[in-house]
Amino acid sequence: MKIKILACLSIFCFLALSTSGCVSSKPQGYSGVISHGGILYLGSTDGKIMAVDPLARNQGLSFPSSNGEWSFAITMPSKSILSCGSSSKPVSIYGTPVVVDGSVCIGVYGGKVLMLNPSARSQNLSFPHMRSGEWIYPRTDDVIGPIVGSPVAVNDTIYVCSSDGKVYALDITYGDEKWKSDPLDDKLWTTPVAKGEAIYVSTFDGYIYALSAKDGSLLPWVFEAETGFVSSPVLYEDTVFVGSFDSKLYAIKIGDDKLLWEFLGGNWFWAAPVVNDGIVYAGCLDGKVYALDAEKGKELWEFDAGGRIVSSPILVDDSLVVATEPGNVFVVNLKTGSGEGIKNPDDPQSGEPLIDARIQSSLSELDSIVYIRAQDNCLYAVDVAKREIKLKFPLA
């Protein structure tokens, strides 16, 4: 009787708390796709780094084929106080991998940075296979703060931001720590940008810091805004473009204390903007893409995609491809801002989204095909010219 009452009470309390959204949801991750040498590299929602060959997928070969495909599951020890014994769980991956000299580097939410060698992964050798140039940072069981942004490779160094508020510089060959910065904020969820001898980082509390690429020390120029920065910074001709929590896109000239310009959207500019030929293309959570003059901030056109834009748009030939969070994909004319939605092939008249899952990760292009990893853990290939989905590949 007592046990029954207790069990009911416990279940009720736990359910009440869980279903009411009191317990934060498990981080799922939204790793983007990158193409290199005809192979696509991406992270899956179940904690795997995968190399996918589009040709092999189109031919319907079993995965992984011998065309350079592989899959590597990254797990971390489960640290829950209440768990008994040792267990491990898959990591969440938010960043987009970066390819350096043929090897694939990624930072994971579990607080590790990994360098993977495609050859070693294809052969399923134990990780890290040092002779193949693989490494993991930190090497011990220690972890740094969760990593949300993507790593950046410049010369012989990998730069990565962590949720412990620090920027880490790691040796590309061995994964040794070259330096780590002082904490710049409570957490850094963005991707840094590098130019010359400086690394630029935007923070949630509204600063843009310039760090020395050599030793991580703060350079004299710091920009302070009234509100925090939500997006990763983008650098174009000495100007930093970054979205803030007050629904504005800021343009800041490096070295200046004042804003070059600011542009007010209808919600946050979560996705990093794309800059090309003096025009900034910025996707906003208000569902619009804005084309702005990079020098003056003047609005050239706007395109209403009708759904929140979480992923950065991508330039494909003379068009801008935009994916909305609800799953629609649009091809927008760069000059006029007029756009065309790619229809759902199952029912073109219904207005149903092209992809029946949320799109939050960055897009990639290879041979005029746009690759999208959606939150249903599938990789989609969208043929921009033919306006159709060419491939759907489940990653699980």
Add this chain to the structure above:
Amino acid sequence: MADLWSLIILDPMLNGLLALSGVLPREVQFGFAIIILTVVVRLLSTPLVLRQLKSTKAMQEMQPKLQELQKKYAKNKQKLQQEMMKVYKEAGVNPIGCMWPMLVQFPIWIALYQSIMKALATTPENLLDLSRHLYSWEIVNQTIPVNSHFLWLDLGQPDNTLILAILVGGTMWLQQKMTTAPSIDPRQQSTSRMMLLMMPLMFGMFTIMFPSGLPLFWLASNVIGIVTQYFVTGGWGYLKSPSSAHPALRRGR
């Protein structure tokens, strides 16, 4: 339905919490905002709480009478029900009535729970979701993301020091002990004893599992509950002298 819930209850509370954080010193902003909002919600629901306390007290006072009836009509359930209803009617108490104030408060507490967790935005997905719920108030935009540090706690992470778990469990036990009347029925006595121990233990365990912003709210709520109880019932209630606290129970013996 979810949109309506957000529009009417969740979003105003969430934006209120963030605006409140915005006017407090950044070092302690969110921790204090949770405590202040808990106090405000408690104050607003005081009439309901008082009604609930009154009903519960009246129910406790008529326990000896009801037990007598149970003994008397042990074999005639229908008659027992009739007689019990008569007693309730005479005392002007609705047996289910004491549940209503609690049920009315429930959505408010859930919204407060949700507001705290949404504002903390512990994962990138949470932060992205937060943008759906914000008003375009300048003070709200300037507060995001909230400073999750408060005293020794990171409100977005579980407290590994166990201090908060002990405080939550301890205050919950104290509050329950103050309000739980000792029963004459040995079976009920054992159940009450178990509940008195298990609920604090359970919430202590939840404290270790959940981001500490939530247990901070439980702690604040418990402390306010203890203070209210102290002043409403005039003292430490059943904590000090369980056997002599209720004249009705003494009569029952």
